[in-house]
Amino acid sequence: MSVRIGPYTLANNVFVAPMAGVTDRPFRQLCKALGAGYAVSEMVTSRKDLWDSLKTSRRANHAGEPGPISVQIAGTDAPMMAEAAVYNIERGAQIIDINMGCPAKKVCNKWAGSALMQNEPLAVEIAAAVVAAAAPHGVPVTLKMRTGWSDDHKNAVQLARQFEQAGIQMLTVHGRTREQGYRGLAEYDTIRAVKHAVSVPVVANGDITSPAKARDVLAFTGADAVMVGRAAQGRPWIFREIVHFLQTGELLAPPLVAELRRHLLEHLQDHYALYGESTGVRSARKHIAWYVRDLPGGDAFRREMNVIDNSAAQWQAVADYLLALGQQMDRLPGMAPAPEASGSAMAQATTMSDDFV
Template sequence: MRIGPYSIEPRVVLAPMAGVTDKPFRLLCKRLGAGLAVSEMTISDPRFWNTPKSVHRMDHAGEPEPVSVQIAGTEPAQLAAAARHNVEHGAQIIDINMGCPAKKVCNAWAGSALMRDEALVGRILEAVVAAVDVPVTLKIRTGWDAAHRNAPAIARIAEAAGIQALAVHGRTRDQLYTGQAEYETIARIKAEVRIPVIANGDIDSPRKAAQVLAQTGADAVMVGRAAQGRPWIFREIAHYLATGQELPPPSLAEVRDLLLDHLRALYAFYGEERGVRIARKHLGWYARDRPENAAFRAVVNRAEDAGAQLRLTAHYFDALASGVPPELPAAA
């Protein structure tokens, strides 16, 4: 699959997720096989571009290309300016968010709420495409609700506006992340447009990825929640798509080493105090299918410094790898 001058290989993409797909996580997922990793969304309002949060979100130094940055907003001119600003700060692909179902985003008529106004969608896409000389992509849902599943119409508008790839989550906005994703709408979109289509929603295993590609004819798959605590899913999917065979799961020693590397990257990127706080959700995701998960989370979440967090995490996984129940102290 190509997006402008960039070949996306393997054809499995990390979905943009607010508060998750920061630079340390993107780098980890790319290292483990993601062909593309899209940043968490950056706001289009220039008043917030220089906040510490926005500065971190716009940091792409040392990130393997192509660097894809998602922008969110409602005003065509403002989104065009945001696209230019992010290109000036290292973005090589601009992705427009029309898929986020979060209430605070949709209440401002951004994210998937934009799908209710097809004329505005067209103006936004045309403005952003005209503003930058890098490829522009779009993320959408199948529609606002089951009675207004207008993603095929949005896809045609996107293609006409010059959008170079389209990611489609197989749920309407009102479904949020409940129920099951449906892929018939994605298949219809793929049959009607010539630009690359990326299928998203409930892709949580190599076999499911292959099934969705076969069912939809999509050019690639996008993985979101299934990568939380399991970033090696990208190499598993890539290997299965290439060979038809499943990779063995990573050893506990490898999981430990990946997690410790991830923690160190978080401390380096955010500073120790903030990095320790942000690491807590990742620790919970990594350990959620492991023994003593609740006890581990209760202890490690009280760790106040990086050293304690690293020691507790290493001890926990070393014990599991040795086949003995982890002895978790009463407090960090």
């Protein structure tokens, strides 16, 4: 199924979720190369005093990234959010995404992210202001939210209708409340209700951990696309696995170890180039740990990684580990398919919490 956002027709309907500290440019490029039809940046603050910070400049770096370039912005003031939209458009953003889904306390304590769902007039005011600011540039605006603030305050459906009226062109719904954080199970009844309530594309997010799960969530919710978060950490080929399964009903074989080696080593080089030596080595450790967590000797290798403090040694250690692994096995271990699920049972069919944002 193709999905359109404004003038852009996306490659497919399997997206990578924006995750703070994860979906930087190197990771987004890798996910797109391995089948993701769309990727949204880490969230960029609407605070003008932080735009020149190193963190924001890295998050706003889209050099060489295939389009459309989508940048997520976060904040609580409508004029500031409008200004942030224009700032990012001038730096290459082709789509602006509004963050009303992040449950992190450091975000919600400032009444940003999913906390905005408690103040519906302000949430709608922000959406309308960003749409108005982006319109002269021909840039569409999307929005990511949760099912509500708490089980007693699930207002995604009524907000979705207001966001559509304000000009939002795609809605992503994470199937948890802010109160849940990433605990418990994602539920999809609310996402299905949102899809029935609006005419813009709706993306289902939360606990999409396998090709079969993606199929079942799409069938149950009627959503136009799925968004994958944590399941892509250390397994970015999940996107091509899902796309292939949705198109053919068949599961792809796991990647060759040699392919993983090539992708991971290229990812590390891009990562070091973006972050520099010291920060690059430290921040690469989590990616390496995700890749090797289920591989033979992975725990011991992860501990080894934590004491390496220069990029050349880190890169070479990864190269050597995967070369040795490739001599033991041709392909990576396969992943067991998710259990079949349908109807309201979808609310219980989950094995892993999903994205950060």
